[in-house]
Amino acid sequence: MPSDIRVKICGLTRPQDVHAVAKAGAAYAGFVFFAKSPRHLDIETARALALEAPVGLAKVALTVNASDAELDAIVETVPLDMLQLHGAESPERVADLRARYGLPVMKAIGVATEADLPALVEYGRVADQLLVDAKPPKGAELPGGNGLAFDWRLIAGRRWPVPWMLAGGLTPETVAEAIRLTGARQVDVSSGVESAPGIKDAARIGAFIDAAQA
Numbered sequence: 001m002p003s004d005i006r007v008k009i010c011g012l013t014r015p016q017d018v019h020a021v022a023k024a025g026a027a028y029a030g031f032v033f034f035a036k037s038p039r040h041l042d043i044e045t046a047r048a049l050a051l052e053a054p055v056g057l058a059k060v061a062l063t064v065n066a067s068d069a070e071l072d073a074i075v076e077t078v079p080l081d082m083l084q085l086h087g088a089e090s091p092e093r094v095a096d097l098r099a100r101y102g103l104p105v106m107k108a109i110g111v112a113t114e115a116d117l118p119a120l121v122e123y124g125r126v127a128d129q130l131l132v133d134a135k136p137p138k139g140a141e142l143p144g145g146n147g148l149a150f151d152w153r154l155i156a157g158r159r160w161p162v163p164w165m166l167a168g169g170l171t172p173e174t175v176a177e178a179i180r181l182t183g184a185r186q187v188d189v190s191s192g193v194e195s196a197p198g199i200k201d202a203a204r205i206g207a208f209i210d211a212a213q214a
């Protein structure tokens, strides 16, 4: 019987990554718009990659505290199915962007301790989905995609009013245990399926999805 675990592979930079992700059975493909990231895409490259995605692979644009002008340019040019907000966007900003673009919005929330959990409840009132991610270390260059995990026991048995994805340092070797501990039905990975920053590894993508859905 096919598994109902849905997988997002984030930070695709090349057409072969999109093909590998689709072939392996991912539900979502993530494109990063953040200039400091090794996975950053300019808008035309993102459009070309998005056009490679087959029907059924949802295309997600990841932005970090982007302005309306930046988001307008992305949404007008790149065929998208979802926005992922990975910065310090307020609940009001999340609600405004949902209304402005008519796209589902997933808000990433960094978790390191119990004190980070109320934000999931707060943003669960305004976002379509939550991304429960590891909080970046102080001074980190990137607000996500750092390959770091948080203590999954913090969210074991917790539920929010919208669908959510587990992220942060997942790998083909750890994803099954992460799902078992947290009860996640969706998982997201970037660094754990790369051979170098920004370079996805098709074999690791396949192994990750197989392990998540086993």
Ligand SMILES: O=C(O)c1ccccc1NCC(=O)[C@H](O)[C@H](O)COP(=O)(O)O
Residues within 6 Å of the ligand: 010, 011, 032, 034, 037, 038, 039, 040, 062, 064, 086, 131, 133, 142, 143, 144, 145, 146, 147, 148, 167, 168, 169, 170, 188, 189, 190, 191, 192
């Ligand atoms: O991937 C990036 O470079 C990035 C840059 C800025 C904000 C977020 C970014 N990535 C987020 C993700 O790829 C994932 O959604 C998540 O953080 C898990 O990443 P990883 O721990 O590398 O699997």
